[in-house]
């Protein structure tokens with residue numbers, strides 16, 4: 249059964265972010281069904297989803313509340329266009345998200361996926377400055393190692409060579425400033441690293457603010473950079489500098505929003521609000537595609553005019569799809585019904601304790617957890633002296649131990665669903681340990697580390 253689906257898929261489906269020839273050596277993994285943190289193939293083999301299905305799944309697969317909400321919505325309204333029309337799920341979601349920002353970001357513009365939200369935010373910022381009579385503000389600033397999506401506008405503010413270089417001739421240039429990566433200098437505190445990086449930003453803005461529309465950042469964790477983590481102090485400084493120099497701050501919380509870093513929005517840990525925030529991934533609990541850009545009333549106000557060209561004439565066919573909005577409302581309700589962040593703090597402390605033997609492996613470096621609250625649900629570490637092809641090898645080794653891991657280069661990370669049980673947390677850590685031993689054990693002569701107690 250597995251092999252049939254693999255064969256048909258390779259014949260008909262062009263898989264994302266993949267050199268398809270690689271599948272001659274590394275088989276596709278066909279998935280038949282999923283429940284909670286577990287994915288099952290067609291022969292009943294299971295894998296714990298250690299990366300939340302590409303960072304989207306928050307409360308496990310097939311969550312009953314999200315399913316019920318979508319089913320109920322399906323009975324009354326499947327879809328209607330949002331231009332000229334409106335519906336309850338879009339209105340309620342926009343209101344609730346605005347309330348989550350304490351009203352700081354009062355208007356919601358809906359998109360379909362993360363990259364479309366980034367396109368919207370960049371265009372809005374640019375268009376705002378035109379509307380207020382500053383048409384020279386056309387440039388963007390991004391951080392080194394940033395990732396904001398794969399569409400051409402989003403690539404222009406992305407700094408991941410392998411995704412971008414091929415398309416360089418298509419992509420507009422944006423100015424890059426150093427990222428405040430905590431790993432940059434072992435002698436310096438993360439605040440100092442952040443302060444130094446902010447100084448580069450300040451120097452650039454001093455000279456170029458008149459032509460700069462916005463700075464775009466991934467708050468606290470640069471995901472595709474290999475889960476590079478940084479101090480909230482950088483966001484504080486960036487906010488102050490953007491205010492001082494009349495430049496928008498765009499927070500791309502597509503990966504880090506919805507509790508991932510231990511606060512509902514990552515920006516909260518810096519005590520700031522951006523001018524524009526991009527949300528997607530976890531917003532629907534990982535069930536349906538949806539993105540939202542929230543902006544300040546000031547920004548919104550600059551588009552409100554008799555002149556149609558001052559309006560934001562941007563759209564996607566499925567903008568504000570009611571089913572996706574219902575899934576997002578269900579996700580917010582799960583945050584209302586239980587103290588998700590407090591619960592995550594408990595799970596996280598258990599994972600941290602279980603992970604001690606991994607942290608102590610001689611080839612493991614920079615073991616880290618997202619955010620400063622202790623409730624962050626992203627962990628990452630680097631593997632030194634990893635063999636070539638390490639990421640693929642560890643991926644394959646982890647599958648043998650019933651775990652889905654997707655290392656980036658020599659960075660291994662966990663981004664599990666929020667509600668995994670103690671046994672599942674133990675499985676996540678143990679299977680990672682075993683897979684590491686399979687790939688690295690012989691290379692480093694580390695074999696007989698005491699095994700972690702299997703629940």
Ligand SMILES: *Cc1c(COP(=O)(O)O)cnc(C)c1O
Pocket residue numbers: 361362363364366395396397398466471472500501502503528529
């Ligand atoms: C995933 C991601 C995107 C792109 O979202 P898609 O839904 O894949 O288009 C943009 N920014 C960040 C920070 C992301 O992690």
